[in-house]
Amino acid sequence: MYAHLNDCHCEISNPPRRGFLSGLLAAGAASALAGCQTGVNSGASASPAQPHRIDIHHHIVPPRYAADLKRLGGGGAPRWSPQMSIEDMDKNGIATSVVALMQPGAFLSDVPTDQRLARESNEYAAQMARDYPGRFGSFATLPLMDVPGSLREITYAFDTLKADGIGLMTSYGEKYLGDKHFWPIWEELNRRKAVIYTHPLMAACCRNLVADLPNSSLEFAADTSRTIASLLFTGAASRFPVIRWIWSHSGGTMPFLWSRFTRQETDMKDKAKLVLPQGVLREIQKFYYDTAQGHHEGAMAALRVLVPPSQILFGTDYPYRPGAEVRQGLADRSFTGEQRQAIDRGNALRLMPQLARLSPALS
Numbered sequence: 348m349y350a351h352l353n354d355c356h357c358e359i360s361n362p363p364r365r366g367f368l369s370g371l372l373a374a375g376a377a378s379a380l381a382g383c384q385t386g387v388n389s390g391a392s393a394s395p396a397q398p399h400r401i402d403i404h405h406h407i408v409p410p411r412y413a414a415d416l417k418r419l420g421g422g423g424a425p426r427w428s429p430q431m432s433i434e435d436m437d438k439n440g441i442a443t444s445v446v447a448l449m450q451p452g453a454f455l456s457d458v459p460t461d462q463r464l465a466r467e468s469n470e471y472a473a474q475m476a477r478d479y480p481g482r483f484g485s486f487a488t489l490p491l492m493d494v495p496g497s498l499r500e501i502t503y504a505f506d507t508l509k510a511d512g513i514g515l516m517t518s519y520g521e522k523y524l525g526d527k528h529f530w531p532i533w534e535e536l537n538r539r540k541a542v543i544y545t546h547p548l549m550a551a552c553c554r555n556l557v558a559d560l561p562n563s564s565l566e567f568a569a570d571t572s573r574t575i576a577s578l579l580f581t582g583a584a585s586r587f588p589v590i591r592w593i594w595s596h597s598g599g600t601m602p603f604l605w606s607r608f609t610r611q612e613t614d615m616k617d618k619a620k621l622v623l624p625q626g627v628l629r630e631i632q633k634f635y636y637d638t639a640q641g642h643h644e645g646a647m648a649a650l651r652v653l654v655p656p657s658q659i660l661f662g663t664d665y666p667y668r669p670g671a672e673v674r675q676g677l678a679d680r681s682f683t684g685e686q687r688q689a690i691d692r693g694n695a696l697r698l699m700p701q702l703a704r705l706s707p708a709l710s
Contacts, residue, residue, distance in 0.1 A: 398442035401695040401702060402670070403544060404595055404639040404662025405432065405444035409471040412448065412464060419455060427666045429475055433482060439670030441663070443702055445484035445695075446472055447514030450548050453490045454519055461490035465500050473508040484702055486514030486544045489532070492522075497532050505539060511699050512542030512591075517574040521552075525577030530586070537587035542699060544593040544637075547571045571599030575634075580611060582622030584630045591698060592634045593660065597641025601631075602649035628653070635698065637662030638690070642676030656686040660694050 406427070413424040436444060453465035465488050472485035487504035489497040504510040513536060515524070522528055524545070536543065547570040571594055578584040578592070594601075601608070612619050612627045623630060632654050639662040641647065650659070661677070663670045677690065696703055 398437065398440055400439070400441040400661050400674075400691045402436065402441045402444040402663050402665070403593065403660045403695055404546075404637045405446050405665050406449040406667065407432075407446045407468070407472060407475070408449050408666070409468055412468055412471075415455075415460075415464065419460075424449060425666045429479060429483075432665060433479065435663075435665055435670045436482070439663075439674045440691075441670055442692075443482060443484060444663075444665070445486055445511055445544070445699070445702070446475070447486040447544055447546065448472075448488045450516060450546055452514070452516050452546070452548075453488045454492065454516055454548075456492075456520070458490065458493045458496065461493060462496045462500075464488075465490045465496075466503070469500070469504050469508055469510065473510070484511040484699070486510065486512045486542075488514050491515060491529065491532065492519050494528070494531050498535055501532070501535055501539070505541075511701060512544055514544045514546065516548040517545050517570045518548050523574045523577035525574070525579070525581035525583040527581070530583065533583060533587040533590060537589045540589045540591075542591045542593065544595075545571070545574065546595050547599065569600055571595060572601040572604060575599070575601050575631075576608065576611075579608070579627055579630055580615070580622060584633075585622065585624055588633075594634055594636050595641075595662070595664075596637070596639055597646045597650045597659075598634075598636045602646070602653055605649075605653060632658065634658065635660055635694070638673050638677060639664035640668060640673075642673045642680070644680070647680050656682065656689055657694055657697075659690050660698070661691050 406425075407429075408424045408427040416424055432444060432446075436442075448468045453461045453468065455461055455464065469485070469487045472483070472487070476483040476485060485508070487500070487508065487510035489500050489504075491497055501513070504513070517524065549570070575594060575598065584592075608627055608631075612623060615622070619627075634654070635658050636650055636654065637660045638647075641650070661673070663673050677687070682690065
C-alpha cells in the first residue's frame with residue numbers, strides 16, 4: 348500500500364537545528380534514505396545575495412508527518428527544519444518560499460488519516476509563515492481522494508489559514524488529475540481562481556521497473572507528463588479555465604514528447620474541438636512550469652520552444668536539492684536581464700500578487 352512513500356531524490360547533509368515547531372524527525376530517517384545522492388554541497392558555492400527571489404518549489408517536513416511516514420511503513424523523510432530552509436534561502440538570494448508538503452502529501456490510502464495529515468500540515472505551514480514573517484507562503488494540501496473532505500479543507504485553508512494556493516500530487520493511486528472523480532474539487536478551485544502547484548509521485552503502475560534505479564529517477568518526470576495529458580485530453584483543463592496550474596521540473600517529459608501530444612489532438616478529430624476548443628498548444632501555454640531539476644540546458648531549451656519566459660517560475664526542490672544548484676543552472680542559461688527578473692520573482696508576483704504583501708521588498 349505504501350510502496351510509493353519510499354522514493355526519494357537525495358538527502359541533505361546539514362543537521363537540523365532547534366527552533367519553532369522543532370523536534371526530532373522519525374528515527375531511522377537517515378538510514379531510510381541511504382543511497383540517495385546528496386546535492387546540498389554540490390554545484391556553485393553559495394555566496395551571499397540580496398534576497399529577492401521567490402521559490403515556489405520548496406518542501407516542508409513537519410515532524411509529526413515524518414513520524415507518521417515511519418510508523419506507517421513509508422520509509423524516511425529528509426532532514427529538515429525551518430531554520431535550515433532560511434539558511435539555504437539566505438545563501439541564494441531567496442526572499443520568500445511558497446512551501447508545500449513533501450510527497451506523498453495527504454495520500455496514505457486511508458481517508459481519516461489523509462484528512463488529519465492535511466489539516467495538521469496546513470496548520471503547520473500557516474504557523475511557520477506567522478513565525479517567520481515575509482519568508483514563507485504556503486500551498487495547502489488536500490485529502491484529494493475524499494471529495495467532501497477536500498472541499499472542507501479548501502474553505503479552511505483559504506478562508507482561515509490564508510493559503511496562497513493548493514499543493515497536490517500528480518496522481519492518486521490509479522487516478523490522474525483529469526479524472527472526473529476530482530471535478531467537483533476543480534469546480535470550487537476554479538470559482539476561487541486558485542493556483543495549484545503539483546509535484547510528481549510514483550505511479551501505481553510503474554514501480555521498480557529498472558533494477559537498482561530509484562523510482563523517482565525516471566518515473567517522477569513521466570508522471571508529470573501523464574497528468575498533464577490527463578487534464579488536456581479529458582477536457583478538464585478547458586472546463587476549469589481559471590485554475591492556474593504549476594508543473595514541477597519544467598513539465599517533466601512533456602516538452603520532449605510534444606509531437607505525441609499534437610498527434611493525439613489530430614487523432615481525436617471532432618472530439619478535440621470539444622475537449623480542447625482553443626487547441627492543445629494554447630492550453631500548454633497557459634500553464635506555469637518551475638525550474639527545479641529542470642534548469643539544465645536540454646530541459647530548459649525544450650520548454651522554451653513551447654512556452655514564453657512569462658510562464659517559468661523559480662523553484663529549487665529544497666531540501667531534496669540545494670538552492671545553489673538551480674541558481675547556478677539558470678545563470679548558465681541565455682536569458683535577458685528582464686527575463687531573469689521575471690523568472691526570479693516577477694512571474695510569481697503576477698501569479699500570486701499577495702506575496703508582495705508578505706514581503707514589501709518584493710513589490
